[in-house]
Amino acid sequence: MTTGGRNGLVRRAWAVWASGALCVLASAGCSQPGTGADAGGDNAPGGAVTSPAAAPGTGKPGTGKPSGAAAGTEDGAGAADHPALATARINVADGQTIGVGMPVSITFARPVPAAQRADVERALAVTTSPRTTGGWSWIKDRNLHDGQRIDYRPPAFWKPATKISVRAGGHLNRQVTVGRSLVATVDVRTHTMTVAEDGRERRVPITAGAPGMDTWNGTMVVSDKQRRVWMDSRTVDYGDAYRGYYNYAVHLTASGTYLHENPKAGANAGRRNITHGCIGLAADGTARRFFDSVIPGDVIRVVGSKETVDAGNGYGDWNLGWDQWTAGSALA
Structure with missing residues (x-):
């Protein structure tokens, strides 16, 4: 079914994320772009990453340091924690193996005002092995307000076997590995x-x-x-x-x-x-x-x-x- 929100309700229940949209199967196939459905059945195995749009507070390439946290460095190190980071959530689980297209996505319970977003970015750090150029970008999530989501990605898909460490302030850390392509x-x-x-x-x-x-x-x-x-x-x-x-x-x-x-x-x-x-x-x-x-x-x-x-x-x-x-x- 397809997808994207041109009409219809978006209603889902997830254990980890607050809301999101599912595709709906009609007699001939799936829902029209823009529609959703209630979810049921088994959860994805292994703590699979779920849609960033469903993350309230919870889908997906220079300059080298465009967003305050260049790969292979910790540009956010030492920055004082912004209050928004107390409610931050990261879309990947610690120790998870991810595909080559997965961005690091951080969401916040409330919108971060535009004037404060630079301070938030300075408190975020991504390090990689091998060293990989990347950058942060504020994304308007389909199901969140502007200022509630920021993502990190390289210019092209991640290389297989890349190890990625993410830190958001002083309390939120994740380490993941990129699997096969x-x-x-x-x-x-x-x-x-x-x-x-x-x-x-x-x-x-x-x-x-x-x-x-x-x-x-x-x-x-x-x-x-x-x-x-x-x-x-x-x-x-x-x-x-x-x-x-x-x-x-x-x-x-x-x-x-x-x-x-x-x-x-x-x-x-x-x-x-x-x-x-x-x-x-x-x-x-x-x-x-x-x-x-x-x-x-x-x-x-x-x-x-x-x-x-x-x-x-x-x-x-x-x-x-x-x-x-x-x-x-x-x-x-």
Whole structure:
């Protein structure tokens, strides 16, 4: 189902995050861009990263030091803690392995005023091994106010095996490792997904958003995944069209885009686009195999569609060029 918030309600319940949007499966596929659904089923295994848009306080490349914390240094060291840092949350779990597209995302319980954002940035530090240039940028999250989210990323995807340490003030620290590289490119015109994993490629037939319900274009990042998700058409103004659990759901945007098993994909994947915006995979084991292969931070790039997903709709950070990204720093 697709995604991004052009109409409908966004209602979800998460144990870790306060709110977010799920994709909704209609008889032919997924919800229209901009819709959401109630969530159910099993949580993503291993403390998977969830959407930054769902983080109240909780999706996804110079100058070298554009945002006060250059990789390989601790430019925030010694800065006095800003009060906002007392409510800060980081989107990655300590010790987690992440995909090459995962930004470091920090959210705050209340908006940080524009005049105070530079002080907050000075209290943030990212160090990497090997040394990697990167920078902070304030992102307008789809489900938060301006000033409640700041992300850190390099100019291009992280290199596999990079070790990343994050510090927000004196009390909040995380250490994560970048795993193998997985970048999946979905071409909605040819109804195929090319999965590049550590130098090997495989092609998978898919079905994407039908005309008028187009899948988001651009680069998205896996925020989390669930073995099954409860989807209810009433949350997206589709009446009683469908209610039930749907399998192997890989979460891509806060507005509701998923890459998931679609019962109608067997007859349509590789041939035509029939969903309401999500990316559908067949129930012959194709969806399960892809689900098993991905981790939070893996990259899903959609080409041949129309509207590009916003930076704050999940982890849409990579849809900003590097100059745009560094301009979002309060220290630029």
